[in-house]
Amino acid sequence: MTTPQIIVMIGGILLILFIAWFFWLSPKEQTRISTNNNGTQEVAITVKGGYTPDIIVVKAGQPLRMRFTRQESSSCSETVTFPDFNKSAKLPEGQEVIVEFTPDKPGEYGFQCLMGMLRGKLIVE
């Protein structure tokens, strides 16, 4: 094996490790939502290539109001769905759409676009 081949081999292994760490193992940023005066937890979510914020920590038993604004025309993200809550909403481009429900049971619930390209997570505590 030549030197470049060994370098490529080692580089490849390192790259694989990096990919695994970056996507799966590294800690992800969580956004904690505080409750406002009315007792509602409110969060504005921008939809553009992904959900920002995408990992949202909320409290159980308090109404949750999510204000989605989609800032892209790609049809993938036109629907956001919360499969565990049987909730979904169409997101017209540039228009704020409100999704409301009260998460009762603590746990981790995913939300996503219809085909699962964009994903977010709701952590109910």
Next chain:
Amino acid sequence: MVKDPVCGMEIDPNVAFESREHMEHKYFFCSESCLQKFDNNPHQYVLMTEDPIGSATTGFNPNTRVLQIELPILELAKEGQPGGELIKKALKKLNGIDRVIVNSTSGIVVVDFDNQVIQIQEIVGVIKKTGYLVGGSKTRIGIENIRCTSCVGFIETELKATPGVLDASVNIATQEATIDYLPEQTTLHRLNSAIEDWGYKTRPALSEESVDQQQAAHEKEYKRLMNRFWFAAIISIPVLITAYPKFIPLVRDWSMTTLRVSWFFAALLTLPVLLWSGGDFFNGAWAALKHRAANMNTLIALGTGAAWLYSTVAIGFPGIFPEGTSEPFYDVVAVVIALVVLGQALELRAKGRTSEAIKKLMGLQAKTARVIRNGVEIDIPVEEVLVGDTVQVRPGEKIPVDGVILEGSSAVDESMLTGESLPSSKKVGDDVIGATLNKTGAFKFRTTKVGKDTALAQIVKMVQDAQNSKAPIARLADTISGYFVPIVMILAVVTFVIWFDFGPKPQLIYGLVTAVSVLIIACPCALGLATPMSLMVGIGKGAENGILIRSGEALQTAQGIKTVVLDKTGTITKGKPELTDLLVVDKQQVTRDEMLRLAASVESISEHPLAEAIVEGARNKGLSIGKPEAFEAVPGHGVIATVEGQRVVLGNLKMMKRENVDLVDLEVKSEALANDGKTPMFIALNGKAAGIIAVADTVKEDSKEAIAVLHKMGIEVVMITGDNRRTAEAIARQVGVDRVLAEVLPEDKALNVHLLQAEGKKVAMVGDGINDAPALAQADVGLAIGTGTDVAIEASDITLIKGSLKGVVTAIEVSRATMRNIKQNLVGAFIYNILGVPIAMGVLFPFFGVLLSPLLAGAAMAFSSVTVVGNANRLRAFHPKFSSR
């Protein structure tokens, strides 16, 4: 002399400080401060002016200080509500209220108020605090090009001053006004002109027409994608020529130097393809990366980006690469981007078709209604129709909203909602459903549900929610696609390393081509699209046939049903007794029709369901019913009356014994009828036995047929009823049910369903949504049989709008067809990726010496997701066994 509208001072127009034109009127001001006040809110002062300006648009007359307004209060008409008094007390406390009249039965509060002391908005606010809501309409009007924030205030004030408006607000961001108003007192037209007076053009609010809006957005997106595709496609041609010079005459003869120059051009040409046509991929990939996520955009961006970078370095610094590897791959960049963008555009087109069912449903809504208010017929937009309005419908017209017929009768075609092909006849007191078609007669009806509450609106909402829900089967695909992209990236690295270290020469080229192919051929989209697309079509298909499936989960469970439990009354049977048999002792004494006529005459003043069945039976035979005299009802026995001089006794065995009637052989015959599940009644004329009239809750015409088909589908059919075993078995024999659970108390129905489930079967329960709710909830799938309007029955997983058991068959058929389609999609998508990725890695190379070109990988990827959507669209051709069309 004129009056300063602000301070009220009399001034000479010629010496006025300044003047302003407002709503076609000229105003003069004494000082700068008055002018400023006016400019801040002109409307306030226009109203204050004592001159009867009488705004031409609002019809507002400021001279009348006391105004009267009728406010419809929601839920006030409900019995036992203390609302009227509460509202009265609360309003009386306010300044400026002259008189409050509460009419609880019609749910209206009439308020006389001084509009200079108190505004309608305050009154409405006070009523809200008592816990009641003022009924009215909410509408949104789009305002074109509204930019100045101060105009927002003017328009709001103008709208609020329009009689009948309860509240108004303008949102500058959405360019829309939201208005709460009483449709009886104003019209949309007036609201529009209130806005137009300020020089703005109005348009329908965007959010009002979500389907059209979505369609328009899709159309725009399709054009955007197609532009990008064409650009990439056109650039691809010269780039392909320079990439494969060997195959093109003329170019073949170019020297290496010329070729190198052409590659530089290719590099420049493909840059806009990469950044503009493929811009979405890079933006999407970057956005995902920031969230430490990866998706299909990441793969395409990596693949094409790597190809472009390598090519550019290779032609820029050929020296650093081993002999024979400094070749560019610009063709991969242009062609792959062109293909994938084309694939996205086609996918979008195909997706549009999947929601056709819902578009059809929404298109059913009538646009206008002919409402009778104050004795005048007016055509108004359907959004303005109120609960309690009287609406006139002529033959051939659509019924605008839900209601009850007040006057007239007709045949109504309800096929669009129920799937029932025969028009149903409607008379006074019958329900009519909005969006259905009036065929023959004219009638007037009182509206009971409008706007979001109509059956159609609820159906649409329910279908949309269900279409966007998830089937459990999708969870596997979802979990996999969460790991999918990083795994593909790892495989691409592995591929490159293997080819570089162990492959034939030129290793760098082989490694790069295969790694790029792996990135491009992998298609997480096909996996992600597999379930939702089929679900969209399948649930829409159900709705077209009068079957409302609440969620993807319900649809998935329905396919595996092994046992169907049918409630007897109202599900298998019509739920209402009907005349079935007439037996006479002696035809000489009385004919069958005559006996029925006499019995019906006696029963015509009774309200017992059995009596109604006899009267209905006589009417259906066209018999003229006489007047009973000396009517006497004997509880637990029957009735006695004199009709046209004959003493008619109608009742059970006890009644006959009491009257000492000799029954001859009638008793035996009545036994036989009772064994068939019928209710026999003896009739005696002038003390002599005349015959038997039997009534029974008859089975629906199509129950037997539907049950037979269920059997054919391999499903066990069980009947559950509270009736005695004899009646139950009689019905069971008629319709061919396998198993009868008789004498089951209503509260034990759920338990019985549970016992059947304990036998290890998936059980569906079919019943009405109210009495059978616990059993419906207990079953794996609860199917509620609707009666037309109560479509959104909470306890059920599936609602059958048409009250026929054929719906059960169709529901299971839809479920099976959709699930089959989903499985095809999932299996197809899995196989595609499981075969495609290794082929792209080059596993075939050692055996056959073939390698997948990245161009082919791009084509495969682009069309795999189109294929999935296309396959889902095949479901649109689904045809139920009991087709109504």
